[in-house]
Amino acid sequence: MSENEIDIIEQTSADNKPVIEFKGVSKTYPSGTHALEDVNIRINKGEFAFVVGSSGAGKSTFMKLIMREEKANTGTIMVNGFNLTKMRRKSIPKLRRTMGIVFQDFRLIPKMNVFDNVAFAMHVVGANKREIRKEVAKALAKVGLGEKARSMPNELSGGEQQRVGLARALVNSPDLIIADEPTGNVDPNMSYEIVSLLTEINKRGTTVLMVTHDHNLVRDFKHRVIMLDSGRIVADNLGGDEQ
């Protein structure tokens, strides 16, 4: 049986199955830095979880492992039904198509307008023009930028640019949104707007995992909080109160 077939068989459809599951995961970089140690966590479908922790706590490594940018040294990681520890390099695109990624620095292509920036993610998965027109318009409407489809990124505010980033992450209807400090480069008001949008998306069934340093956001939005420190999970508050 090929690696691809294993990946597909291991994909699950049942809602009660976890979207993300770490079992005894450790990651040490070749330089000797122990980034994560014996991490066990389960995030179910439809959950919204904040990942918090100081710099060097292991948040980035945690996210990189989920996106299969890095490979764990020990333990098992399952994401959207894919076994990441067994996954071969050429199967990574299949995993990534099941998730939408929002970056702190927006990552918009400056020479493309808002519409094309969002459409770009659909070209990659081979969508046709009609689908692209329909879905991009829908995604832009969701983030409240329907009127700005023809604007260039430099004509938008930071918050608007991040909303374009969010529309791009949403346009392929992913099961999971990974947001790496999406409010890091926007003003506080806009931060609330972004997290409200993510919460809206989450209410429609998409699992959201968001890294943040913003204590106010964590406090005001009552979501699950996973706290990392020195590569270990030191708190996992399902109620949403900050530790």
Added chain:
Amino acid sequence: MKARSFRYLIGEGFKGAWANRLMSLASVGVLVACMVIIGLALLISQNVSRALGKLEQQNVVMVYMKDYSWALYGDEVEKVAEGGDENGIKPDSYVIHNEEEAKALCDKIAALDNVESVEYISGEEGLESIKKNMLEGQEQYFAFLDEEFGNPLSASAKVTMKDMGAFTKTVEKIKAIDGVESIKAQNDLAERINSVKRGVLIAGIWIISILMIISLVVVSNTIRITMYSRKLEISIMKAVGATDAFVRIPFVVEGVLIGVVSAIIAEGLLYFCYRVATETISQTLGTTDIVRYSEMAFYLLGVFLVIGVLAGAIGSFIMIGKYLRREGSEFSAI
């Protein structure tokens, strides 16, 4: 990959080449220079082969046969002092007794691999042609010999060869045939022609190989710069689940495009340069026997396109492959 994705990626390749037109233009310039030099090397080698071909045609080998006159004037005459005809020669002391046997020997030579043509020349014809070329007074010496003993020239064969490379081997084979007395061959010329041919070939291979490598490096570097300038796009592509092929195709298209444009420009430029050069040469040296560009035009365009497409495709393929392996899947920190 879906056809529409492929169309989209080809379009992206064209856009990429246009967006980086200054850089693309620089590499087109270097590629054109390489191609023009390669083209010149090919044209020069073609002209050298044509000139050598003429020399080769002139280079005939004379094969002399063991016939009556050979027995008459050779060492054999003393050994057969008794018996035989009025000159003391027995028929079994020579191999070729008549024209039929001489022609049969010619057929044997003609049957050898490398022999292009064999022309039979009888002793009488040989003598006539020598007499024609003699100065007045000299021919009397031959006339004296002819009158005293008969024609001193043996029957011969004028042999031309196909490949001068196998010259010595063929001469050896002819020598081994029964009835062949001696061979008059211009070994020096054959060897010189061969060494010039070898020299031109080796120089050509070196020039083309070096320039091919230069072309490859130039295109790779252009693609590398394009690639780093599009790092952001690549990182987004990887984040939304693009395959390596998807990321790679626009760059390969861009590389191939650079190659094709260079090939077309090189063809035009070389045509112009070669025409000017050949006109000057034919006016100065008065020679008209130069390879015309039109004879080589399609061949050269083909060579340029192959070089351009290969350099473009391989150069970009290697570069982007290297990038994808090293940094391609790291998109969270670019």
